[in-house]
Amino acid sequence: MxxxxxxxxxxxxxxxxxxxxxxxxxxxxxxxxxxxxxxxxxxxxxxxxxxxxxxxxxxxxxxxxxxxxxxxxxxxxxxxxxxxxxxxxxxxxxxxxYCPSVEISNVAWTNFVYGTRANVTVTLKNLGQSGWTYTVSAWTQGGSTGRASTSLSVPAGGSAATTLSLPVTSFSSTSDTLVVEASCAGGQWHVTARYPVQIVPPRPGPFSFTVATVQARLGQPTTFTIGAKNLGYDANLVSLSIPGVQYSVNLPSTAPAGSTVPIQVTFTPAVAGEYSLTATLTYKSPVTGATYQDTVSVPVVVYAELAVSAEDQMGNPVPINASIDGQRNSTLWVLPGTHTVSVPSVVQLSPDSKLVFSGWSNGQNTPTISVNVQGNTVVQAVYTRMYKITLNLGPAMPSGAEWAAGGSTYSKEIPQYVSIGDGARWALQALYVNGQPVSSLSFVVTGPAVVSASWVKQFRVVVDCGHVACINGGSRLERWVNAGGNFSVALPQYVPINSTARWRLAGQPAVQLVVDRPVTITPNYVKQYLVELGYVINTATGAGSPVIVQSLWADAGSTMSVDVNSLRPPEAPGVSYRLAGIKMNGQPASQTFAVTGPASAFAVWDMYYYLDVSTPMGTATGSGWYLAGSTAVVKVEQTSYGFLVRDVFEGWVDDQGHVYRNATLAIQVNRPMALRAVWGKDYSNTFWLTGGLAASGVVVWRRREVTTAISTLTKRIGATFTKRTASRKIELEPIKEEETRVWAQEEKK
Missing domain, CATH: 2.60.40.10 (Immunoglobulins)
Incomplete structure (x- = not known):
């Protein structure tokens, strides 16, 4: 059972x-x-x-x-x-x-801090024979916390855990007893456990704050006070921070519960306008060390400084009466926005000096401007310090006065000359600034100044040569001379136009006069042309280069005659000239002509050379005068004379040793020439007489007889004409007539 x-x-x-x-x-x-x-x-x-x-x-x-x-x-x-x-x-x-027996095997918890919740973790072990759901409860015996309960199912023989959250709602002591209970059957059976715990006192704060609107100036330290009331437990004050500004704080170290402490803050605003600063108070519990923060919004009104200054162009401060937003003041603290600033246009300092408004440092150029102020702003009016310059420039120029900026360079173009009519003017002699002579009217203005000038009257003297460049390459000379002064000029006798034309002065080259009125001088120049006289030599090949014998200048329109005898080429032996005509500028002309421009007049001559033809035998034709470069034909009547020993024509030799073979010779006559016929002896019909001597081993050679007219021809004929011999290895040389030379046969090697 x-x-x-x-x-x-x-x-x-x-x-x-x-x-x-x-x-x-x-x-x-x-x-x-x-x-x-x-x-x-x-x-x-x-x-x-x-x-x-x-x-x-x-x-x-x-x-x-x-x-x-x-x-x-x-x-x-x-x-x-x-x-x-x-x-x-x-x-x-x-x-x-009622339920299986259970054991509270473990309890763990977080800190019990007043005003927070503490977590209690309970572990149960089921000692019975059936799984069961228990009610787990926790509370503090002294009443520091409320009670919390939950259900927890634990298997038979096993363990399970649950966490309870206990609100820490009361603080009367820093110690208490934590009670943990596990029950079943509606609490008819339970088991409890007790643990001593520390109760953290209530947190300090929060703080409530009182602070008035702070009026401050941009960039300047301003001190204000914050009233901080501690609505909680005692607090240790750690810091007060205000981000975005430069500040310092006089912070009390503690704030007892319920007290109000003053916190003094000094800050330097960096932004102008109406806005709020956020201040954060950091404090901590003197018991737990826990840190807390509360914030307060501090309303501030920060004014920016709008200042007006003025200086002259040299950077020196100047006194002016400025106004800001209708108030005559040079400095005003204003809220950000648009503000109106005005300064006077002109400030009269003395009869000879004043200040003239020139602009603002921000680029605006009217005396009244609108300024957008967002921070401390200085607008600077720039004035130009002006000084009176008195001008005494008569009689040539009107006098008067001008204003010039101090420190600037005052320059005024004073003309060197002022016309007072045709051919008359005033010439500037000297300039003075404050009585001191100056070379030009340009000086640095350091104060009022007086400028004066002295003048002298001048008259114009003109030398006008028309188209003739008579004066230093120009045709006109214009010179201004002081009234009563002397004028002189030297004119050139001749003025070149080009290589073939020029001007000739018809008058005195030196001009002198005393100037008391405008004067114009007109020199008289006559045009001349270059006339070249010479000759041209014609030959059979054409005309030669012109040879200029004489060059001379002739007035335009004058008449000239050509003397051909003075233009004859130099003659030489064997050379003669024959007049062929006259050419003017390359065209046939007469000996007399009018000069209308540059001219070249040449006598044209045909040049002839004499050709002398001679022969010692018979007759020769072709001698005579020939046009230079033409061709002459010379010839001998026949080319041989005699019977057994014949005289044979061998060629022509000229006076320069040139040899010509043809009996009839066509030769170009390009100089005076002499041609001589050269003849030789022919012994060929008597050759048989020498046969016996050759057979006996002796060679006999009889030199031909050569008849020449001049010794120079003999040598060339001896070297030129070929000698006939039976052996090419024997070198022959001329021998005297009837002379026989014998060589041994072995000499023929």
């Missing part, structure tokens, strides 16, 4: 409130009808007839009231249903409980 869980059919020795179970008894050892009774505490709670051979279970439930921890024993008695004989008994017991 035993007890089992109705759901798991597992044997049980403990049973808990509300559980269903079976009381199991085994009758398999019996057979037949059986009568069974079930009793507890001596009382039969169930009885009936069953068949043997089976296992039976009586369903039961644990109901209240519960006798926690009480043991209940049940007895099953078995009888023979027919005879009533008791066959046997069996008993089984269980312990009744």
């Amino acid at each position: 035993y007890f089992v869980d109705a759901s798991t059919l597992q044997p049980r020795t403990e049973l808990y409130l509300g559980e269903y179970f079976y009381l199991v008894f085994d009758l398999r050892q019996f057979s037949g009808p059986l009568y069974v009774t079930i009793s507890q505490g001596g009382n039969v709670i169930a009885a009936g007839t069953v068949n043997g051979g089976y296992v039976y279970g009586l369903p039961m439930e644990i109901l209240p009231p519960i006798n926690q921890g009480q043991t209940y024993t049940y007895v099953v008695s078995v009888y023979d249903a027919n005879t009533g004989r008791q066959l046997g008994t069996a008993s089984a017991s269980y312990v009744e409980k």
